[in-house]
Amino acid sequence: MKKSWVLFVPLAIMGLLFGAFIYRLTVPAETLIQSQWINKPMPLFDLPPATAGVEGLKSSQLADGKPRLVNVFASWCIPCRAEAPQLEALKAAGVPIDGIAIRDRPDDVAAFLRENGNPFDRIGSDQQSSVQIALGSSGVPETFLIDGKGIIREQIQGVILAEQVPEIIAKLEAMK
Amino acid sequence: MIAELGLALLWIAAALACLSLVAGIVFLRTGKDDLAALVRPASVAQGLLTATAFALLIALFVRSDMSVELVARNSHSLKPMLFKVAGAWGNHEGSMLLWLTILGVSGALVAIFEKRLRNDTLVATLAAQAALSLGFFAFLLFSSNPFKRLPVAPPDGQGLNPLLQDPGLAFHPPTLYVGYVGISVAFSFAVGALITREIGPAFARAMRPWVLGSWIFLTLGITAGSYWAYYELGWGGWWFWDPVENVSLIPWLAGTALLHSVAVTATRNALRAWTVMLAVIAFSMSMVGTFIVRSGLLTSVHSFAVDPERGTFLLALMAIYIGGALTLFAMRAGAVAEGKKFALMSREGSLVINNLLLTTILALVLLGTLYPIVAEAMGEKISVGPPYYNKVAGPLALILCLVMVAGPLLSWRKDDGKKLWSRLPAAAFAGAAVLFGLVLFGGKVGVLPLLGMTVAGVVAVASIAPLWKRNLRRTPLPTWGMVIAHFGVAVALAGMAAESAFIKERLVAAAPGETVKVDDFSVKFAGVSPVAGPNYTAIRGTLIATTPSGASFTLHPEARMFPGLMGTAPTETNEAALLTRPGGQLYVVLGQPVPGADGMSADRYQLRLWWKPLVWWIWLGGALIAIGAALSLLGRAQLIEIWRVRRARKAQERFA
Numbered sequence: 001m002k003k004s005w006v007l008f009v010p011l012a013i014m015g016l017l018f019g020a021f022i023y024r025l026t027v028p029a030e031t032l033i034q035s036q037w038i039n040k041p042m043p044l045f046d047l048p049p050a051t052a053g054v055e056g057l058k059s060s061q062l063a064d065g066k067p068r069l070v071n072v073f074a075s076w077c078i079p080c081r082a083e084a085p086q087l088e089a090l091k092a093a094g095v096p097i098d099g100i101a102i103r104d105r106p107d108d109v110a111a112f113l114r115e116n117g118n119p120f121d122r123i124g125s126d127q128q129s130s131v132q133i134a135l136g137s138s139g140v141p142e143t144f145l146i147d148g149k150g151i152i153r154e155q156i157q158g159v160i161l162a163e164q165v166p167e168i169i170a171k172l173e174a175m176k
Numbered sequence: 177m178i179a180e181l182g183l184a185l186l187w188i189a190a191a192l193a194c195l196s197l198v199a200g201i202v203f204l205r206t207g208k209d210d211l212a213a214l215v216r217p218a219s220v221a222q223g224l225l226t227a228t229a230f231a232l233l234i235a236l237f238v239r240s241d242m243s244v245e246l247v248a249r250n251s252h253s254l255k256p257m258l259f260k261v262a263g264a265w266g267n268h269e270g271s272m273l274l275w276l277t278i279l280g281v282s283g284a285l286v287a288i289f290e291k292r293l294r295n296d297t298l299v300a301t302l303a304a305q306a307a308l309s310l311g312f313f314a315f316l317l318f319s320s321n322p323f324k325r326l327p328v329a330p331p332d333g334q335g336l337n338p339l340l341q342d343p344g345l346a347f348h349p350p351t352l353y354v355g356y357v358g359i360s361v362a363f364s365f366a367v368g369a370l371i372t373r374e375i376g377p378a379f380a381r382a383m384r385p386w387v388l389g390s391w392i393f394l395t396l397g398i399t400a401g402s403y404w405a406y407y408e409l410g411w412g413g414w415w416f417w418d419p420v421e422n423v424s425l426i427p428w429l430a431g432t433a434l435l436h437s438v439a440v441t442a443t444r445n446a447l448r449a450w451t452v453m454l455a456v457i458a459f460s461m462s463m464v465g466t467f468i469v470r471s472g473l474l475t476s477v478h479s480f481a482v483d484p485e486r487g488t489f490l491l492a493l494m495a496i497y498i499g500g501a502l503t504l505f506a507m508r509a510g511a512v513a514e515g516k517k518f519a520l521m522s523r524e525g526s527l528v529i530n531n532l533l534l535t536t537i538l539a540l541v542l543l544g545t546l547y548p549i550v551a552e553a554m555g556e557k558i559s560v561g562p563p564y565y566n567k568v569a570g571p572l573a574l575i576l577c578l579v580m581v582a583g584p585l586l587s588w589r590k591d592d593g594k595k596l597w598s599r600l601p602a603a604a605f606a607g608a609a610v611l612f613g614l615v616l617f618g619g620k621v622g623v624l625p626l627l628g629m630t631v632a633g634v635v636a637v638a639s640i641a642p643l644w645k646r647n648l649r650r651t652p653l654p655t656w657g658m659v660i661a662h663f664g665v666a667v668a669l670a671g672m673a674a675e676s677a678f679i680k681e682r683l684v685a686a687a688p689g690e691t692v693k694v695d696d697f698s699v700k701f702a703g704v705s706p707v708a709g710p711n712y713t714a715i716r717g718t719l720i721a722t723t724p725s726g727a728s729f730t731l732h733p734e735a736r737m738f739p740g741l742m743g744t745a746p747t748e749t750n751e752a753a754l755l756t757r758p759g760g761q762l763y764v765v766l767g768q769p770v771p772g773a774d775g776m777s778a779d780r781y782q783l784r785l786w787w788k789p790l791v792w793w794i795w796l797g798g799a800l801i802a803i804g805a806a807l808s809l810l811g812r813a814q815l816i817e818i819w820r821v822r823r824a825r826k827a828q829e830r831f832a
Contacts, residue, residue, distance in 0.1 A: 007506040010453065014498055017464070018491065020546055023553045025487050 035136030035144075035155045042070075042150050043134040047124025050101040051109040057098050057124030063150030067175035068096040069168070070144045071120070072132055074104050075112035077140040083159040084116035090160075091119035093169050099123040102132055102140055147175040179244050179323040182232035186273075186323075189225040189280065190313035192218045193306040200303025204296065204371060212299050216287040219302045222309065223277075223284025230264075230277040233322055237264045243329035246270060246322050252335040256710050262346040263336045265353075268486075269322035274350065275466070276316060278357035279309045282386075286361055292382040293365075294374055301361075301368030308360055311493045319486055338712070338738040338747045342408050352397025352424060356462040358390030359431055363459035366452045367501055370508045375448045380441035383455065387438055388809040391431045392802050398424055399798030407752050412763050412786050414675070414794055417565040422545040423465030426538055430458035433534040436527045444524055444588055446516045449509040450531070456505060460498040461538075467494055468545075519590040526583030533576040540568045570624050577631045577669065580662055581638035599641040607634035621677045628673030636666035653811030661804025668797025674790035675760075685770040685780045695787035696724045697762055699731075704766070704781065712738045714751070717766040717781065721755055729755050733766040760789040 037043065042059045049056040062068065071087060073080040091097060099120035101109050109123065126132055135144065138157070145154040145168070153175065160168070196218040203212040236244050237260050240253040250267045251260055265274045283305040290298055316322070365383040369375045401424065406414045415421060434454040441451045467490045518524040544560040551558045581603060585596040610633035614621055639662035642655060680695045688703035702718040714736040722728040731753035738747045755762040767782030 004510065007449075007509050010457070011499065011502040011506055014460075014502055017546065018495055020549045020553060021467070021491055024549050025491065 035152070037136050037152050038155060040152060042146060042152060043131070045124070045131045045134065047100065047126055047131060050099070050104060050123040050125035051106040051113070053110075054118075054120070055122040057100060057122045059150065061122070062098070062146050063148070065148040066096055067145070067147050067172040068098060069172075070098050070100060070146055072100045072102060072135070072137050072140055072142045072144075074102045074140045075108040076104070077102075079159045080112075080141045081116055083141050084119075086160045086162055086165055087119040088117050089162075089165050090168060093165075095169060095172055096121055100126050100131060102126050102129055145171060145175075178232050178236055178239075178241070179325060182229045182236075183321065183323040185225045185229040185232070186276075186313065186317060189222045189229065189276075190310065190317065192222040192225070193280075193309040193313060196222065196306035197303050197310060200299050200306065203299055204303070212295070215299050215302045215306075219287040219306065220284045222306070223280035223282075223287075226273075226277045226280035226309075230273050233270060233273060234261055234264045236323075237261060240333070242331070242333055243325055245324045245326045248326060248330050248333045250336055251333040252711065253332050254711050255336065255341070258343060258346055259336055259341050265349055266336055269316070269320045271349065271353070272312065272316050272320050273322050274353055275357055276309060276312050278354055279305065279312065279360055282358055282361045283309065283364075286364075286386070290382060292378065293368075294372070294378070297368045297372045297374045297379065299368075300371040301364045304364035304367040304371075305360065308364065308497060311497065315486075315489055315493060319489055335711070335738070338736070338749050341711075341738075342404065348397060348400040348404050351393050351400055355390045355392070355394030355397050355431075356424075356427060356466065358393060359387070359427060359458045359462055361386040361390065362434065362455040363501065366455035367504065370452060370501075370504045373508065373511070375452055375512050377442050377445045380438050380448075380451060384438050384442055385809055385812045387431065387434055387455075387458075388805055388812060391428075391435055392805045392809065394424075394428045394431055395798060395802045395805065398428055399795050399802070402798070403795050406791075407754060407763075408749070412681075412752070412765070412784070412788070414672075414791065417544075417562045419545050420469050422541050423461075423468050426542055426545075427458055427461040427465060429534050429538040429541070430454060430461050433531045433538070434458050436530050436534075440524050440527050444516055444518065446518060446524055447528070447531075449505075449512045452509065452512075453505055454531075456498075456501045460494075460501070461542075463494050463497065467491065518588075521586065521593055522591050523583060523586045523588045526579055526586055529579050530576065530583065533572055533579065537569050537572050537576075540572075541565065544568075566624065570628075574624075574627055574631050577635050577665065580665065581635055584642045584658060584662065585638070599638070599644065603634045603638035603641065606637040607631065609633065618677070625673040625677035628669055629677070632666045632670035632673060635669065636663060639663040639666055654808045657804040657806070657808030657811065659804070660807060661801045664797045664800025664802075664804060666797070667793050667800055668795075671790045671793030671795075671797060675788050675794070678789040680787040682783075682785045684783050684785075686783050687780045692783065692785060694762070694785045697721045697787065699762075699764070699785060701781070701783060707734070709736065712736045715766065717753075717764075717783075719753070719764055719783075721762055723757075731755055731762070731764050733764045735766050735768075756792060760787060761791050762787055 042062050044059050046058045047056050062070065069090065071083075073083070087097060097119050099122070101123055104125060104127075106125075109125075113120075124131070135152075137144075137155070141159060143156040143160055144152050145156070147153050154171070156164070156168075196215050199211040199214045199218070202208060203215070233246075236247055237251050238257070240247065240251060240260065242248045242251075242253075246267060246269050247263075250270075251263045255263070264270045283302060286298075286305065287302055290301075293301065362383055365379070365386065369379045401421070402414050405416070405421075406412070434451065437447050437451045437454055440447045467487070544564050547560055548558050581600075582596055585599055586593070587595075607630045611626070611630045614626055614629060618626075640659055643651060643659055682692055682694045684692050686692055686701045688701055691698050691700045693699075698721075700720045700722070702720055704715050704717050707714050707716045714734040716732050716734045719731045719733070720728050721731060733753040734751040736749045736751055738749070750765050750767075753764045755764075763786040765784040767784060770780040770782060
């Protein structure tokens with residue numbers, strides 16, 4: 001004839017479960033996953049040039065005192081084509097942009113730049129997506145805002161829209 | 177008129193549930209017999225009326241009555257008849273009505289057939305079942321009315337999610353639901369027995385067939401669901417540890433534990449409080465599972481209604497039922513006398529280990545499923561995938577299988593292990609033969625699949641050991657059932673292990689005329705042609721697979737396009753082509769056309785080919801488990817005996 005607290009354990013577990021359910025019902029799931037590297041220095045990497053006639057990209061080059069964009073793209077990525085005019089506009093406004101080409105071939109990258117213009121100062125080739133993964137980027141295109149000390153300040157997932165261009169310029173100005 | 181009649185029947189059925197509940201409570205409080213006499217007929221009538229309402233809903237779908245909102249949203253006049261019928265439960269409201277139908281019919285079956293339970297416990301059980309129904313009636317009638325009419329009927333419906341337009345859908349949800357909801361009977365039995373304090377062998381024996389019955393359907397439902405995902409999604413996997421799969425597995429694990437613990441209570445009057453608690457947990461987990469997939473808590477093909485109001489309603493209902501039952505358990509279980517003692521080396525001992533392992537697996541799967549939600553509450557984003565589940569559940573499941581080897585060979589109470597030791601060598605030999613064979617000829621095999629196949633060998637031999645030296649004609653049906661079910665576990669385990677160890681995959685872009693090698697098959701891609709189905713268009717590939725012995729087979733994988741109906745988006749599905757051979761299955765998916773060098777013309781197609789050794793053993797094993805359970809049920813339910821007793825009683829009455 002024991003009346004012990006053990007018998008209330010199932011009830012307590014149920015209480016916890018329902019707490020989690022209530023939480024989830026009141027706070028809907030956030031499906032966008034931001035990189036864990038925001039406000040942290042760029043991970044170390046050294047990428048070879050993505051095609052003939054461009055310079056490769058090293059993480060040390062990103063801490064030269066000038067805030068800049070690092071654009072993760074690929075020639076096989078259709079949205080990246082749609083993003084090209086906005087990158088051109090940023091370039092025209094004096095924003096330095098570096099590129100990382102994901103799982104790409106030199107000829108394809110060259111064709112992509114011929115067709116869509118080349119806003120990039122340097123383009124590193126990330127054959128195995130290893131830098132992309134290290135950056136915590138989950139797709140193409142993605143754009144990282146880097147301050148002058150090489151620290152990632154913001155991540156933009158997906159295509160940069162025309163109306164975002166002035167906003168990005170202002171943000172980079174503020175980092176100076 | 178059909179819709180209005182259906183709605184009226186639902187209200188009457190809800191009123192009858194209310195009547196059963198009130199009459200039950202009054203009887204249990206005051207002991208007035210005249211009210212108790214109402215409970216049985218009211219339960220039967222409630223079941224009949226709900227089932228009729230469900231039949232009327234199907235009739236509306238069959239007639240494509242687009243003035244009913246549910247039909248307009250989920251059906252289309254040009255759909256094949258099978259999918260019109262299946263459309264009735266391929267949506268939130270219809271599936272809730274199916275849920276209520278099964279709740280009602282289970283209650284009615286208990287009211288008609290259950291003769292072994294003490295009268296007051298039976299009344300309490302039926303009242304508990306009525307209370308369950310009442311809550312879900314409220315949910316259906318107030319927030320999910322399936323019979324709602326539209327002010328203006330649209331010219332045609334929006335169709336059914338193409339992924340669900342598959343013959344598998346006609347069977348998978350109703351089967352799983354019968355299992356999910358059928359286990360509510362065990363829940364009500366437990367509540368009834370806790371109320372009247374009748375927890376003992378008689379109660380366990382009465383509950384046992386109901387547990388078995390719903391467990392058969394759960395097993396079949398999960399097996400069918402796994403096969404559906406395997407061939408319809410086109411990813412070639414048979415289990416993804418997707419949250420939705422997990423929540424169907426959890427009640428099955430609880431049901432499996434209950435099935436074994438109820439045997440201990442029925443035979444040896446031990447593990448009494450534990451059995452009652454498992455009965456509560458099994459159905460609670462069914463409800464939690466339904467809630468998780470229905471409330472939009474997890475996104476999947478199963479989440480029909482992303483509606484926070486409905487989610488809150490369901491959550492409140494569950495809190496009342498599960499919270500109420502667990503509180504009752506906490507108050508009363510302390511007063512349940514400790515059962516009979518037994519040695520560890522005994523049938524009971526092995527079943528206790530079985531239960532501990534099953535509940536541990538259950539807890540780990542539940543933890544993995546809900547951890548992302550809990551982690552997010554603490555500001556971290558995490559997803560839990562197959563590596564976690566395989567690592568934690570795999571080894572425990574293998575140990576469980578080894579316990580399964582020993583359990584049936586031990587006798588109740590206390591065993592010297594003589595029988596076990598005398599029959600173990602053959603099983604051990606089988607396991608060793610498999611292990612050596614694999615190590616010598618199998619090439620590189622992972623540890624878990626290697627152990628899996630070895631254990632499968634041991635279990636396959638050991639599972640039939642209880643039949644050795646026995647008169648097979650006199651062996652009772654439940655023993656046959658156990659043997660077949662346990663053998664089914666070995667078959668399924670072998671299939672799972674062999675598939676993960678020896679799977680061969682090729683992903684190619686092939687032009688018509690090219691030949692692809694996968695394992696021993698050479699598969700020639702003959703070409704593609706457009707085809708038109710009843711409500712879709714498709715590109716059909718033709719592939720000719722040739723075995724080493726020269727036999728050739730034609731496969732037709734399809735990439736189907738379902739047009740958007742009445743403003744919905746068009747959808748594409750992949751229809752995999754399967755070639756079943758004694759040694760496994762060849763699985764072929766036709767993918768996207770590959771643009772040529774100019775970026776325009778498509779002369780090549782993505783082809784995905786798998787050779788999956790022994791994969792169909794997985795579902796064969798599932799079917800064997802269900803068949804074993806069905807045999808056991810035939811032996812336990814004593815339907816034949818009940819019928820005989822009744823006939824004898826009637827004959828007596830005639831003479832009297």
